Amino acid sequence: MRLKDIFISELRKRGVERVGTRLKKVMSSPDPIAKMALYVANGKAEVCRSDGGLQHSFTLDGRFVSLSPQAYVGKCKSEILLSKDELTQHPFPFVVVDCRFYDEHTEKEMWKIELQVKQTLGIVREYMWDDKLVVTYRDVGFGRFWRTTEEFLRESGIKKVVLLDPNGDELYGRTGAKCFIIGGIVDKTGTKKGYTSKIGKALEREGVEVDYRKVELRGDVVGVPDRINHIAEILLKVELDGEDVEKAIKAVQPPLVAKWRLRKELHDKTVRVCLGRKTVRVVERGVFDEFREWLNITRKDFYEVCREQKFFVVSEKVMDWIKSLEWDERKRCFRVR
Numbered sequence: 001m002r003l004k005d006i007f008i009s010e011l012r013k014r015g016v017e018r019v020g021t022r023l024k025k026v027m028s029s030p031d032p033i034a035k036m037a038l039y040v041a042n043g044k045a046e047v048c049r050s051d052g053g054l055q056h057s058f059t060l061d062g063r064f065v066s067l068s069p070q071a072y073v074g075k076c077k078s079e080i081l082l083s084k085d086e087l088t089q090h091p092f093p094f095v096v097v098d099c100r101f102y103d104e105h106t107e108k109e110m111w112k113i114e115l116q117v118k119q120t121l122g123i124v125r126e127y128m129w130d131d132k133l134v135v136t137y138r139d140v141g142f143g144r145f146w147r148t149t150e151e152f153l154r155e156s157g158i159k160k161v162v163l164l165d166p167n168g169d170e171l172y173g174r175t176g177a178k179c180f181i182i183g184g185i186v187d188k189t190g191t192k193k194g195y196t197s198k199i200g201k202a203l204e205r206e207g208v209e210v211d212y213r214k215v216e217l218r219g220d221v222v223g224v225p226d227r228i229n230h231i232a233e234i235l236l237k238v239e240l241d242g243e244d245v246e247k248a249i250k251a252v253q254p255p256l257v258a259k260w261r262l263r264k265e266l267h268d269k270t271v272r273v274c275l276g277r278k279t280v281r282v283v284e285r286g287v288f289d290e291f292r293e294w295l296n297i298t299r300k301d302f303y304e305v306c307r308e309q310k311f312f313v314v315s316e317k318v319m320d321w322i323k324s325l326e327w328d329e330r331k332r333c334f335r336v337r
Helices: 003-013 032-041 107-127 149-156 195-205 228-241 245-252 255-269 287-292 299-309 316-323
Strands: 018-021 046-049 057-059 071-074 080-082 094-098 133-136 144-146 160-164 179-183 209-214 271-275 278-284 311-314 326-328 333-336
Touching: 003 032, 003 080, 018 032, 032 046, 032 071, 094 107, 094 149, 094 228, 107 133, 107 228, 133 149, 144 149, 149 179, 149 195, 160 195, 179 195, 179 228, 195 209, 228 245, 255 278, 255 287, 255 299, 271 316, 278 316, 287 299, 299 311, 311 316
Parallel strands: 018 071, 094 133, 094 179, 133 144, 160 179, 160 209, 271 333, 278 311
Antiparallel strands: 018 057, 046 071, 046 080, 271 278, 326 333
């Protein structure tokens, strides 16, 4: 469940089915109910009993209606129906971006870290609220800053964390953990392999129990987005929306990353055909549908990769004909005579 779902549930407990507001950012939001929930959770507004001053409202499924609200979101002059403390008492996980290795990055990599943390805050706001994103060791201007991860965990009474580590021993699946650690690491120079594991070892030395988990897509990390914001979105889809990991990866996966995995997998779907002295590889066009089930690719992406790899795309009928040809064991190909 997301913050929005909790917000709706709490309003219904109070007999509220229509809620209004004068907040411009809420009125213009594509999801006004989620925006209201965020305002309340961030302490920027409360849910107040209607004072009769509004003649329009939103239903709890987000429809704008020309009816007076039963409650409104803003600063209360009347009775408070729902406050920040009441809304945020429900358990939601912390997402911690550990930036202890920030200074070992190049200037360009530092900029990428800051951008990705900013984008992570946007993702966190879709599911929870601002305080649930914690950034440690380096204040990049986004998220709730703590001097160290160890200090945050100690002050919050958190003794066990899940570390999203590409070198982890166990696969990531829904854990229900209170806290997830993502390394604030951008590696474009090839010098930071294993740095996420170093974060875990440092936490263990301080008495924190660390559960090392790696996110894989059908047995491989290729095709799994590695940006901080993408990792955060995958785990929140799994933890709060209840999606399976593969579905969450596909939903978040940029086409560029999906094509990396396609390049790796496509070769095994081809067959070799000998045309005199020339050998070519062909792939059946129906293979696209197999990949589309778990990779975020379009047909155009599929044909681009085939062209790049110099694979010929053929129909099912042509592929059946190819496979009926004589097999040349020495050259490992179907021979056209």
